Amino acid sequence: MATRSSALARPTAFVADAEADARFTARKNRLMWRRRLLPLAAAILLIALWQFTVVFFEIRPFIAPSPLAVAYTLVDRFGILMQNLLPTAIEAFLGFLIGNFAAIALATAFVHNKTVEEAFFPIVVLINTIPVVAKAPILVLLMGNGIEPKVAIAALICFFPTLVNMTRGLTAVNPQALELMRVLSASDREIFWKLRVYNSLPYLFSALKIAASTSVIGAIVAEWIGTTTGIGALIIEATYKFDSPMLYATVFVGASFSVAFFFLITVIERLVVKWEPQAVH
Amino acid sequence: MTALAVACDRVDVRFTTERGTVTALHEVSLDVEDGAFLTMLGPSGCGKSTLLRVVADLIEPSKGALRVLGRSPREARSKREIGFVFQDSALLAWRSVLANVELPLEVGGGASIAGHTASPRELLELVGLKGWEDAYPHELSGGMRQRVAIARALVTRPRLLLMDEPFGALDEITRDRLNEELLRVWEQTRTTILFVTHSLYEAAFLGQKVLMLAANPGRVREIVPIDLPYPRRLALRETPEFVRLVARLRAVLETC
Numbered sequence: 290m291a292t293r294s295s296a297l298a299r300p301t302a303f304v305a306d307a308e309a310d311a312r313f314t315a316r317k318n319r320l321m322w323r324r325r326l327l328p329l330a331a332a333i334l335l336i337a338l339w340q341f342t343v344v345f346f347e348i349r350p351f352i353a354p355s356p357l358a359v360a361y362t363l364v365d366r367f368g369i370l371m372q373n374l375l376p377t378a379i380e381a382f383l384g385f386l387i388g389n390f391a392a393i394a395l396a397t398a399f400v401h402n403k404t405v406e407e408a409f410f411p412i413v414v415l416i417n418t419i420p421v422v423a424k425a426p427i428l429v430l431l432m433g434n435g436i437e438p439k440v441a442i443a444a445l446i447c448f449f450p451t452l453v454n455m456t457r458g459l460t461a462v463n464p465q466a467l468e469l470m471r472v473l474s475a476s477d478r479e480i481f482w483k484l485r486v487y488n489s490l491p492y493l494f495s496a497l498k499i500a501a502s503t504s505v506i507g508a509i510v511a512e513w514i515g516t517t518t519g520i521g522a523l524i525i526e527a528t529y530k531f532d533s534p535m536l537y538a539t540v541f542v543g544a545s546f547s548v549a550f551f552f553l554i555t556v557i558e559r560l561v562v563k564w565e566p567q568a569v570h
Numbered sequence: 571m572t573a574l575a576v577a578c579d580r581v582d583v584r585f586t587t588e589r590g591t592v593t594a595l596h597e598v599s600l601d602v603e604d605g606a607f608l609t610m611l612g613p614s615g616c617g618k619s620t621l622l623r624v625v626a627d628l629i630e631p632s633k634g635a636l637r638v639l640g641r642s643p644r645e646a647r648s649k650r651e652i653g654f655v656f657q658d659s660a661l662l663a664w665r666s667v668l669a670n671v672e673l674p675l676e677v678g679g680g681a682s683i684a685g686h687t688a689s690p691r692e693l694l695e696l697v698g699l700k701g702w703e704d705a706y707p708h709e710l711s712g713g714m715r716q717r718v719a720i721a722r723a724l725v726t727r728p729r730l731l732l733m734d735e736p737f738g739a740l741d742e743i744t745r746d747r748l749n750e751e752l753l754r755v756w757e758q759t760r761t762t763i764l765f766v767t768h769s770l771y772e773a774a775f776l777g778q779k780v781l782m783l784a785a786n787p788g789r790v791r792e793i794v795p796i797d798l799p800y801p802r803r804l805a806l807r808e809t810p811e812f813v814r815l816v817a818r819l820r821a822v823l824e825t826c
């Protein structure tokens with residue numbers, strides 16, 4: 290890419306300085322690798338330390354497994370782990386869709402009608418203060434033992450952060466941009482679609498990134514109550530059997546899924562929100 | 571009918587807030603001829619922005635009569651005859667430079683005035699931004715952003731351009747250059763310009779007349795004519811006449 294010269298540039302001032310470009314790219318690459326390799330090195334170090342501690346102090350497997358034992362279980366029981374990841378992933382994903390969709394719809398209603406906001410926001414806050422572990426049994430009683438209560442919990446857990454962020458994003462528009470729209474005689478509809486919606490997207494994506502990991506947590510917690518499949522059920526079962534390598538392996542699989550979901554949202558964000566100056570990743 | 575761009579007759583603007591009522595403008599009477607360049611000076615809070623905002627129909631006068639281009643401000647606004655440039659360029663971050671300039675054509679029935687709009691690309695060339703059509707606002711400097719805002723305000727070919735400290739946030743060199751460019755734009759488009767500034771030099775360099783407002787309540791103190799020929803170049807500011815005019819403006823401003 291051509292480097293654009295700075296502030297007082299005359300039109301079409303694209304200065305082609307290949308050497309400066311090359312230096313800039315090299316520096317950027319170096320920084321990028323540093324950022325990737327340092328955490329990796331630290332992680333390897335910590336795992337090595339863990340292995341050493343377990344072996345050296347002869348910690349018994351039902352208290353804490355060695356990383357090697359966990360790795361062995363991951364490979365050995367890969368099939369059963371994946372079999373149980375699937376329902377959890379479906380619940381988390383459905384909950385993510387439903388919860389965020391509802392939050393976006395309600396935020397839109399809030400922006401169009403102040404009365405709706407004043408009436409419902411306190412109730413939403415109240416429901417949000419009930420911990421998930423307390424909401425889960427209530428929903429299981431209400432909805433039975435199927436997939437529904439898990440999806441509902443995952444949806445509920447996504448709902449609040451998205452509602453708050455989306456409402457903020459739709460309302461916190463630049464006041465001068467709003468005045469501009471009025472000078473242009475723009476209708477409320479045009480202001481919504483051409484100004485508010487775009488303005489809200491960066492806010493929405495920061496909420497969706499939170500929701501990507503919390504929806505998985507929601508699904509797992511919901512599975513703790515009366516289910517025989519899913520990551521949550523597997524965690525309970527492994528704990529009950531003192532099968533610590535299996536417990537750790539299950540947690541690892543659940544966490545990996547969360548991280549993958551998070552990265553998926555980050556990638557979509559980068560494709561959609563192109564206008565924000567992006568930090569070097 | 572007289573060719574008046576703005577006719578204000580004893581206009582009052584009051585704001586009622588929790589802390590009581592503020593009279594932002596009191597008995598402001600003002601005639602601005604079509605095609606004129608009027609600059610406005612006054613202490614902070616004297617109602618300069620408020621005056622532009624009543625003219626643009628963003629607020630309504632509490633009292634008095636106001637005609638814009640021979641119509642009510644609302645009609646003038648909905649006929650897209652008013653352009654507004656703010657201190658903060660208020661560009662939409664998610665739109666490219668070109669798309670920002672095209673915005674006025676997309677909203678508020680902008681399509682209905684198609685045919686007598688200006689070409690966004692030509693306007694960008696006019697403000698010296700040819701080649702930057704596809705850039706995004708965050709890639710531009712402050713001065714370039716204000717140029718885009720000016721191009722955007724001109725795209726509906728407004729007969730009245732309102733500018734509220736458009737160069738207030740820029741460094742002096744950029745501001746000087748944009749002052750010269752704005753005069754060129756004015757000479758080419760012959761649109762009426764009302765321009766608010768805090769700089770005595772800018773007020774005297776740009777305007778045919780300088781409207782001086784006094785504060786508490788905001789009212790017209792004096793209208794100082796600037797009898798210097800156009801086209802004006804920056805070197806004009808070194809001339810004794812110019813220096814004398816600025817001294818005069820400063821003296822009046824001290825009594826505001």
Ligand SMILES: Nc1ncnc2c1ncn2[C@@H]1O[C@H](COP(=O)(O)OP(=O)(O)OP(=O)(O)O)[C@@H](O)[C@H]1O
Binds near residue numbers: 585594614
């Ligand atoms: N929306 C509003 N509500 C209440 N008071 C307002 C409002 N807008 C302006 N005012 C008051 O009206 C007066 C004039 O404000 P205005 O913004 O027009 O001043 P100004 O001359 O543009 O000042 P500055 O040079 O600082 O921009 C001020 O006292 C201000 O507090």
Ligand SMILES: [Mg+2]
Binds near residue numbers: 618619620734
């Ligand atoms: Mg102001």
